[in-house]
Amino acid sequence: MASLxxxxxxxxHGTAYLEHALPALDVFLGPCRRVAFIPxxxxxxxxxxxxxRAAFLQIGREVVSLHExxxxxxxxxxxxxxFVGGGNTFRLLDVLYTLDLMDPLRQxxxxxxxxxxxxxGANLAGPALIAGAVLGLAGILVRLPAIRLSRVPGAGRKxxxxxxxxx
Numbered sequence: 001m002a003s004l005x006x007x008x009x010x011x012x013h014g015t016a017y018l019e020h021a022l023p024a025l026d027v028f029l030g031p032c033r034r035v036a037f038i039p040x041x042x043x044x045x046x047x048x049x050x051x052x053r054a055a056f057l058q059i060g061r062e063v064v065s066l067h068e069x070x071x072x073x074x075x076x077x078x079x080x081x082x083f084v085g086g087g088n089t090f091r092l093l094d095v096l097y098t099l100d101l102m103d104p105l106r107q108x109x110x111x112x113x114x115x116x117x118x119x120x121g122a123n124l125a126g127p128a129l130i131a132g133a134v135l136g137l138a139g140i141l142v143r144l145p146a147i148r149l150s151r152v153p154g155a156g157r158k159x160x161x162x163x164x165x166x167x
């Protein structure tokens with residue numbers, strides 16, 4: 001069974017990165033001391049990883065950023081927990097698919113990997129990602145498969161504007 005902690009945002013006005021969520025993350029992670037960080041939703045991954053390290057250090061957790069790993073796939077396979085940072089959901093998806101990490105991530109979550117994410121990282125855990133009128137696709141609904149812990153009919157297909165979406 002999947003263990004998820006999904007945050008709508010990584011910042012609350014007037015607080016530092018993840019400050020509002022650190023108590024919940026601490027409880028959620030339990031005895032787990034190491035967290036794989038997926039920084040692909042932002043362009044400056046080095047700065048993002050540093051920000052995540054500083055936050056998780058406050059609750060005694062080590063962060064291993066996938067973008068720094070010799071093999072992101074191996075780092076994901078060995079991680080007891082993952083935190084997927086927020087930012088641009090489509091940038092995140094593009095990199096995860098380009099690096100062929102979506103299926104391994106999905107499988108690890110189904111096997112019990114502790115999954116937490118904020119904003120785009122929370123979006124990724126849903127049954128499907130839906131974007132309309134994006135990237136010049138006005139009038140077309142694009143449904144992209146996410147981690148999809150539950151089955152959703154039609155996820156991953158393009159639906160014409162006149163065709164009703166049943167998700």
